[in-house]
Amino acid sequence: xxxxxxxxxxxxxxxxxxxxxxxxxxxxxxxxxxxxxxxxxxxxxxxxxxxxxxxxxxxxxxxxxxxxxxxxxxxxxxxxxxxxxxxxxxxxxxxxxxxxxxxxxxxxxxxxxxxxxxxxxxxxxxxxxxxxxxxxxxxxxxxxxxxxxxxxxxxxxxxxxxxxxxxxxxxxxxxxxxxxxxxxxxxxxxxxxxxxxxxxxxxxxxxxxxxxxxxxxxxxxxxxxxxxxxxxxxxxxxxxxxxxxxxxxxxxxxxxxxxxxxxxxxxxxxxxxxxxxxxxxxxxxxxxxxxxxxxxxxxxxxx
Amino acid sequence: xxxxxxxxxxxxxxxxxxxxxxxxxxxxxxxxxxxxxxxxxxxxxxxxxxxxxxxxxxxxxxxxxxxxxxxxxxxxxxxxxxxxxxxxxxxxxxxxxxxxxxxxxxxxxxxxxxxxxxxxxxxxxxxxxxxxxxxxxxxxxxxxxxxxxxxxxxxxxxxxxxxxxxxxxxxxxxxxxxxxxxxxxxxxxxxxxxxxxxxxxxxxxxxxxxxxxxxxxxxxxxxxxxxxxxxxxxxxxxxxxxxxxxxxxxxxxxxxxxxxxxxxxxxxxxxxxxxxxxxxxxxxxxxxxxxxxxxxxxxxxxxxxxxxxxxxxxxxxxxxxxxxxxxxxxxxxxxxxxxxxxxxxxxxxxxxxxxxxxxxxxxxxxxxxxxxxxxxxxxxxxxxxxxxxxxxxxxxxxxxxxxxxxxxxxxxxxxxxxxxxx
Numbered sequence: 183x184x185x186x187x188x189x190x191x192x193x194x195x196x197x198x199x200x201x202x203x204x205x206x207x208x209x210x211x212x213x214x215x216x217x218x219x220x221x222x223x224x225x226x227x228x229x230x231x232x233x234x235x236x237x238x239x240x241x242x243x244x245x246x247x248x249x250x251x252x253x254x255x256x257x258x259x260x261x262x263x264x265x266x267x268x269x270x271x272x273x274x275x276x277x278x279x280x281x282x283x284x285x286x287x288x289x290x291x292x293x294x295x296x297x298x299x300x301x302x303x304x305x306x307x308x309x310x311x312x313x314x315x316x317x318x319x320x321x322x323x324x325x326x327x328x329x330x331x332x333x334x335x336x337x338x339x340x341x342x343x344x345x346x347x348x349x350x351x352x353x354x355x356x357x358x359x360x361x362x363x364x365x366x367x368x369x370x371x372x373x374x375x376x377x378x379x380x381x382x383x384x385x386x387x388x389x390x391x392x393x394x395x396x397x398x399x400x401x402x403x404x405x406x407x408x409x410x411x412x413x414x415x416x417x418x419x420x421x422x423x424x425x426x427x428x429x430x431x432x433x434x435x436x437x438x439x440x441x442x443x444x445x446x447x448x449x450x451x452x453x454x455x456x457x458x459x460x461x462x463x464x465x466x467x468x469x470x471x472x473x474x475x476x477x478x479x480x481x482x483x484x485x
Numbered sequence: 486x487x488x489x490x491x492x493x494x495x496x497x498x499x500x501x502x503x504x505x506x507x508x509x510x511x512x513x514x515x516x517x518x519x520x521x522x523x524x525x526x527x528x529x530x531x532x533x534x535x536x537x538x539x540x541x542x543x544x545x546x547x548x549x550x551x552x553x554x555x556x557x558x559x560x561x562x563x564x565x566x567x568x569x570x571x572x573x574x575x576x577x578x579x580x581x582x583x584x585x586x587x588x589x590x591x592x593x594x595x596x597x598x599x600x601x602x603x604x605x606x607x608x609x610x611x612x613x614x615x616x617x618x619x620x621x622x623x624x625x626x627x628x629x630x631x632x633x634x635x636x637x638x639x640x641x642x643x644x645x646x647x648x649x650x651x652x653x654x655x656x657x658x659x660x661x662x663x664x665x666x667x668x669x670x671x672x673x674x675x676x677x678x679x680x681x682x683x684x685x686x687x688x689x690x691x692x693x694x695x696x697x698x699x700x701x702x703x704x705x706x707x708x709x710x711x712x713x714x715x716x717x718x719x720x721x722x723x724x725x726x727x728x729x730x731x732x733x734x735x736x737x738x739x740x741x742x743x744x745x746x747x748x749x750x751x752x753x754x755x756x757x758x759x760x761x762x763x764x765x766x767x768x769x770x771x772x773x774x775x776x777x778x779x780x781x782x783x784x785x786x787x788x789x790x791x792x793x794x795x796x797x798x799x800x801x802x803x804x805x806x807x808x809x810x811x812x813x814x815x816x817x818x819x820x821x822x823x824x825x826x827x828x829x830x831x832x833x834x835x836x837x838x839x840x841x842x843x844x845x846x847x848x849x850x851x852x853x854x855x856x857x858x859x860x861x862x863x864x865x866x867x868x869x870x871x872x873x874x875x876x877x878x879x880x881x882x883x884x885x886x887x888x889x890x891x892x893x894x895x896x897x898x899x900x901x902x903x904x905x906x907x
Contacts, residue, residue: 267504267508280890287886297875304517456699469681470676
């Protein structure tokens with residue numbers, strides 16, 4: 183039981199990271215209907231920007247909360263630039279062309295970003311000294327002590343705060359309304375005087391910033407990154423988005439949590455080698471029974 | 486040009502420079518390097534300023550000349566001319582291509598390196614043609630095609646090393662295995678819509694790779710399988726010194742021993758396999774099942790109402806595509822004599838899909854052009870090892886941006902109700 187609770191805590195932490203990446207996938211899919219394959223690599227770039235700024239601020243000796251806040255903002259800003267540029271260069275010229283074109287362009291962009299970071303930062307793994315230490319311990323009398331580290335609390339709380347801000351942004355502001363309108367009907371939205379191109383750009387900026395936060399969490403949580411982390415994390419986050427129902431924002435978060443839980447439970451109880459297989463197998467099973475994911479809108483085919 | 490325009494484009498290029506600074510500043514400018522314990526930063530501002538400067542100047546020049554639009558025109562007229570030439574003379578083009586491929590090993594400039602590259606290109610052409618059945622004809626986006634390639638390679642390697650059967654028995658078996666996997670994997674998921682199918686096939690590709698890494702007892706894990714038998718020329722092995730009483734290729738034909746014999750044989754082997762794939766595809770397009778694939782690609786609902794069973798039809802496409810992937814896989818195994826899960830990563834699937842889409846979906850000639858172009862690019866950049874994949878990815882983006890339908894778009898159905906209206 184204690185072991186289960188420990189895995190639950192770990193799973194929720196991991197799930198928060200996946201969920202934040204998944205939002206980027208689901209938003210882009212919702213608005214322009216393409217799988218943004220480069221999104222996992224945007225997450226990887228976010229992790230690198232965070233790592234670099236941690237090293238710089240680590241030398242100055244500022245208090246930890248200020249460092250965290252600064253790194254968060256810097257990572258969001260610089261990674262958003264990448265998201266924006268990728269959209270302008272590789273996807274915008276392809277708007278309105280046939281379905282596979284942006285997908286291939288995204289695959290190409292993903293290869294470019296990965297190898298660009300490999301060239302610029304080197305292929306070796308980058309370790310970072312842990313910034314957080316300690317945690318809360320539960321069930322001290324039993325055999326297995328459940329530890330909830332401060333880092334895990336930080337990750338989950340930050341995710342909840344960001345989700346709050348994000349939900350407000352999407353449901354209550356003009357920007358969010360424009361974004362949702364574009365999802366429903368881009369032509370009509372343009373006729374009503376909304377700058378569709380700008381809305382799509384902003385979608386990419388928001389998605390990339392959230393991915394960069396996930397990147398920062400990843401650096402803190404695992405303490406080691408390399409140029410290849412974007413691929414697997416991206417695939418799992420996309421799986422999460424599909425699991426929750428692609429296009430649905432609460433679905434992305436739910437899917438992320440589920441994928442995180444499945445992965446930790448599987449590695450805790452079944453086998454750690456096959457943890458990546460678990461996530462994909464669950465995805466296949468879910469899609470057979472719920473073809474549009476858990477929270478996706480039912481897809482009605484019209485002639 | 487108006488003075489205002491110049492100022493405007495100047496401002497615009499400064500903005501580009503600002504963005505470029507934000508992009509390259511942290512990632513290129515602040516290189517992290519391990520020194521003893523922990524990471525340190527080595528600044529590289531020179532490179533950043535060079536890159537930013539290039540971006541500013543480049544953007545400014547583009548703005549001044551509006552070169553972008555003229556470039557577009559040049560590019561598109563060139564390619565449209567090119568594709569109209571190839572369309573009109575498709576048959577001549579194909580025959581010349583095949584003739585060239587046949588005499589290629591005996592051309593004066595052909596050396597070992599050229600042969601290796603040619604074999605690699607032909608392997609990708611065969612994979613591209615195999616996947617073209619799934620993506621180009623049936624319209625199913627398969628991002629895990631490398632899984633079948635891997636199944637073919639591993640089943641060939643396992644059968645050949647365990648039972649010691651010859652290449653010609655193992656090859657069809659490996660193809661059958663791959664087709665069987667195609668049916669097994671395809672059955673539960675082919676009801677899914679396009680993008681979901683893409684992600685599920687991608688997942689399958691990864692599952693197969695993870696199993697190959699972890700199933701030590703059978704696949705020998707990350708170490709891979711070594712000592713896979715080389716193919717023989719109808720029973721005559723390519724050995725320098727054949728065993729007692731055994732004939733080898735060069736003694737039988739009274740030639741001097743050369744390693745090139747085997748390379749040339751492998752070259753013709755993959756050429757024949759690829760041409761068989763192509764011939765099969767061209768023929769099956771004219772059969773009812775091929776027509777059904779193309780019809781499904783265009784309109785699934787119409788097909789259903791006309792009594793075509795979409796799942797079964799898709800399944801045949803999936804299985805046949807997988808079978809050719811399996812053949813290519815066995816060829817790969819016998820050529821390398823060593824396989825490991827390293828060779829079957831997602832990037833391979835991405836390259837094959839890119840070849841099919843960049844070539845123009847459904848176009849057989851396009852696959853050839855795209856393979857030569859993409860593999861050629863990575864070969865040209867071979868000396869700049871680090872930059873070749875950047876060039877590869879960049880080429881994918883550029884082709885898509887300038888030619889979204891691929892080099893040779895051929896989505897025309899093979900048959901039309903009232904003939905070909907021109």
